[in-house]
Amino acid sequence: MEYTLLILLLPFLSFLLLGITGMRMKPAVAGAIGTIVLGAVTLLSYLTAFLYFGGGRNEEGVYPALTPYNMEWLPFNGNLHIDLGILLDPISILMLVVISTVSLMVHIYSFGYMKGEKGFQRYYAFLSLFTFSMLGLVVATNIFQMYIFWELVGVSSYLLIGFYYTKPEAIAASKKAFIVTRFADLGFLIGILIYGYYTGTFSFQPGMEVIAGADGPTAAMTLLPASALRVLPVALGLMFVGGAGKSAMFPLHIWLPDAMEGPTPVSALIHAATMVVAGVYLVARMFPLFIGYAPEVLHWVAYIGAFTALYAAIVACVQSDIKRVLAFSTISQIGFMMVGLGVCTSMLPHEGGLGYMAGMFHLFTHAMFKALLFLGAGAIIHAVHSNEMSTMGGLRKYMPITHITFLIACLAISGIPPFSGFFSKDEILTAAFEFSPFIGWTMSFIAALTAFYMFRLYYCIFWGKENKELHTAHTPHEAPLSMTFPLMFLAAVTCVAGFIPFGEFVSSNGEAYVIHLNTQVAVTSVCIAIVSILIATCMYMRRKQTFADKLAHTFKTLHTAAYHRFYMDEIWLFVTKKIIFRCISTPIAWWDRHVIDQFFNFIAWGTDATADEIRNMQNGSIQSYCIWFLSGAVILTIMLLLI
Amino acid sequence: MVPMEYYLVVSTIMMFVGMYGFFTRRNLLAMLISVELILNSVDINFVVFNRYLFPEQLEGFFFAMFAIGVSAAETAVAIAIIINIYRNIRNIQVKNLNEMKN
Numbered sequence: 001m002e003y004t005l006l007i008l009l010l011p012f013l014s015f016l017l018l019g020i021t022g023m024r025m026k027p028a029v030a031g032a033i034g035t036i037v038l039g040a041v042t043l044l045s046y047l048t049a050f051l052y053f054g055g056g057r058n059e060e061g062v063y064p065a066l067t068p069y070n071m072e073w074l075p076f077n078g079n080l081h082i083d084l085g086i087l088l089d090p091i092s093i094l095m096l097v098v099i100s101t102v103s104l105m106v107h108i109y110s111f112g113y114m115k116g117e118k119g120f121q122r123y124y125a126f127l128s129l130f131t132f133s134m135l136g137l138v139v140a141t142n143i144f145q146m147y148i149f150w151e152l153v154g155v156s157s158y159l160l161i162g163f164y165y166t167k168p169e170a171i172a173a174s175k176k177a178f179i180v181t182r183f184a185d186l187g188f189l190i191g192i193l194i195y196g197y198y199t200g201t202f203s204f205q206p207g208m209e210v211i212a213g214a215d216g217p218t219a220a221m222t223l224l225p226a227s228a229l230r231v232l233p234v235a236l237g238l239m240f241v242g243g244a245g246k247s248a249m250f251p252l253h254i255w256l257p258d259a260m261e262g263p264t265p266v267s268a269l270i271h272a273a274t275m276v277v278a279g280v281y282l283v284a285r286m287f288p289l290f291i292g293y294a295p296e297v298l299h300w301v302a303y304i305g306a307f308t309a310l311y312a313a314i315v316a317c318v319q320s321d322i323k324r325v326l327a328f329s330t331i332s333q334i335g336f337m338m339v340g341l342g343v344c345t346s347m348l349p350h351e352g353g354l355g356y357m358a359g360m361f362h363l364f365t366h367a368m369f370k371a372l373l374f375l376g377a378g379a380i381i382h383a384v385h386s387n388e389m390s391t392m393g394g395l396r397k398y399m400p401i402t403h404i405t406f407l408i409a410c411l412a413i414s415g416i417p418p419f420s421g422f423f424s425k426d427e428i429l430t431a432a433f434e435f436s437p438f439i440g441w442t443m444s445f446i447a448a449l450t451a452f453y454m455f456r457l458y459y460c461i462f463w464g465k466e467n468k469e470l471h472t473a474h475t476p477h478e479a480p481l482s483m484t485f486p487l488m489f490l491a492a493v494t495c496v497a498g499f500i501p502f503g504e505f506v507s508s509n510g511e512a513y514v515i516h517l518n519t520q521v522a523v524t525s526v527c528i529a530i531v532s533i534l535i536a537t538c539m540y541m542r543r544k545q546t547f548a549d550k551l552a553h554t555f556k557t558l559h560t561a562a563y564h565r566f567y568m569d570e571i572w573l574f575v576t577k578k579i580i581f582r583c584i585s586t587p588i589a590w591w592d593r594h595v596i597d598q599f600f601n602f603i604a605w606g607t608d609a610t611a612d613e614i615r616n617m618q619n620g621s622i623q624s625y626c627i628w629f630l631s632g633a634v635i636l637t638i639m640l641l642l643i
Numbered sequence: 644m645v646p647m648e649y650y651l652v653v654s655t656i657m658m659f660v661g662m663y664g665f666f667t668r669r670n671l672l673a674m675l676i677s678v679e680l681i682l683n684s685v686d687i688n689f690v691v692f693n694r695y696l697f698p699e700q701l702e703g704f705f706f707a708m709f710a711i712g713v714s715a716a717e718t719a720v721a722i723a724i725i726i727n728i729y730r731n732i733r734n735i736q737v738k739n740l741n742e743m744k745n
Contacts, residue, residue: 621737
């Protein structure tokens with residue numbers, strides 16, 4: 001399968017081509033190049049998936065992990081070295097398919113959405129760069145290669161959020177995204193270094209062959225030194241901090257809502273479907289280590305995920321900017337995935353390992369329907385030229401295709417069968433109930449909130465009170481085919497994805513797992529979702545939203561706080577500006593300016609003054625040189641005479 | 644016969660007069676004259692030492708002749724330079740020769 005290297009190289013070459021010569025091309029040509037290359041990458045990914053899963057299981061009943069390409073890049077000592085390579089296993093194949101599909105859809109969609117924008121070629125170059133980095137991240141053979149691509153992903157995200165570089169908000173948002181994720185990546189890097197130092201390798205699974213075969217982690221534990229076992233939970237926890245930064249877990253989520261300043265297709269690709277799930281992917285990648293050495297850290301992942309999901313769902317209920325609602329919904333859904341992974345207690349899918357499969361399944365289905373939601377939102381924004389809900393309302397008769405596809409995505413995210421979200425969310429809920437009923441009921445409540453805020457969004461956009469003056473001045477119109485085709489494609493995927501026998505392909509220890517619905521959980525969650533949708537219908541479908549206004553008025557404090565995202569940005573600003581800047585940075589800056597700088601200034605001044613004094617000796621007059629020469633000769637003579 | 648020391652005293656005085664003139668004079672011609680004085684004092688030394696210490700040999704005389712020839716050529720070049728300087732800046736004071744400084 002050496003051709004898999006092409007999956008990485010093609011987007012990179014397309015980035016170089018478009019980045020260097022793009023400005024001399026016609027925009028349409030540049031876009032076509034990017035899209036065709038991506039189409040090739042998508043086909044190759046599908047081919048890889050087909051061949052890999054077609055290749056069958058090995059005698060242990062799992063799909064073997066393949067490394068079709070591996071190169072030792074930086075050797076440190078005998079066994080510690082950084083490799084660059086390609087690792088194919090069920091989750092990396094899953095991610096390849098997700099990334100290339102969504103990326104291709106976004107490439108096609110951008111033809112319509114970005115038409116006539118300044119820097120169209122640059123936009124496609126950055127999209128190629130992002131796709132390259134993200135694909136490199138998922139096929140990384142070791143944690144350090146993953147880190148390299150992790151940072152590349154961060155850079156391309158920064159570049160794309162700041163695409164409208166003349167807009168101050170976009171610049172601020174791109175900086176915020178970059179700095180917050182970099183701050184989290186510091187934890188990731190320290191985690192990697194600790195991990196590499198103590199286990200003596202950067203590979204994902206030191207001595208894991210033994211775990212997979214033997215009955216539990218004890219067999220492998222003897223392979224690692226005792227010091228490594230002590231610090232591994234710390235290292236894994238720090239790595240999760242990095243993952244939490246990228247995946248916008250509370251309290252590092254603050255960059256994601258602002259990142260919506262970027263072009264909407266970018267939000268769909270990076271900030272909904274692919275990059276933000278990198279943290280989930282990281283946890284899934286390190287899953288055997290978490291289970292084997294640090295189950296308590298894994299459960300913390302679940303608690304953080306659950307809290308984030310709850311927080312984001314509450315905030316999403318009151319936002320008025322449609323992209324922000326979707327952003328918080330993304331944060332909430334990533335929380336779901338984290339919970340799925342975090343509630344696992346063993347590697348066996350039938351006994352406590354169900355959450356792994358559920359989390360990855362939700363990652364897959366969520367990528368599709370969330371990309372669909374964002375692209376639908378993009379079509380709406382394209383039609384009314386605003387993100388605010390107040391400019392919308394009653395759009396269903398103007399934009400039928402967007403309306404239907406958006407409705408499908410809303411039903412999917414709310415967990416209504418037979419759409420894909422139902423199946424994956426249900427597995428997560430089942431896993432959560434198995435772990436602890438408390439987490440299970442919390443997640444069910446969040447699922448109810450999800451259904452509520454998604455249908456609030458849906459009704460406010462497509463039903464409700466129409467903004468007549470805006471719509472008569474500028475009639476909204478359905479988007480062109482280049483934009484509606486991705487919507488229809490993703491909607492079709494959303495309809496059928498739930499019936500994929502996902503457990504066949506991905507499960508915690510690689511053995512086949514047949515998904516069976518837990519009737520009790522399924523019925524409960526569907527009932528809850530339907531009730532929430534009915535409540536949303538009553539509150540927001542009609543022209544007047546008296547009940548919603550009354551509720552907002554009654555719980556005024558809660559409503560305002562949630563609208564301001566519980567003041568998390570302000571708290572961060574307070575922490576950074578008032579505490580970190582004032583108590584740490586200011587004294588350091590003082591020391592730097594007054595001690596270190598002054599020391600060097602003194603050296604410079606001393607040299608300058610000395611030079612000033614002795615420069616008169618070099619006055620260019622031969623006669624004075626001669627006098628110096630003579631006096632030297634006289635002194636030497638006298639010395640010789642005296643000695 | 645005049646003792647050798649008399650010649651040497653004259654040549655020493657000429658040497659130091661020349662040096663003094665070279666160090667103190669700010670006029671190019673005066674400096675040239677001082678250099679000539681130093682050279683001539685050395686010539687006297689050559690001749691005197693040859694005459695008194697090695698009367699049967701002639702190297703000192705020849706060296707003196709050679710030095711006189713060289714100094715004549717050197718003077719011609721120096722005067723040519725000084726004339727050119729005079730043409731350019733209408734005087735030959737050393738302190739005015741700072742065109743190429745800084």
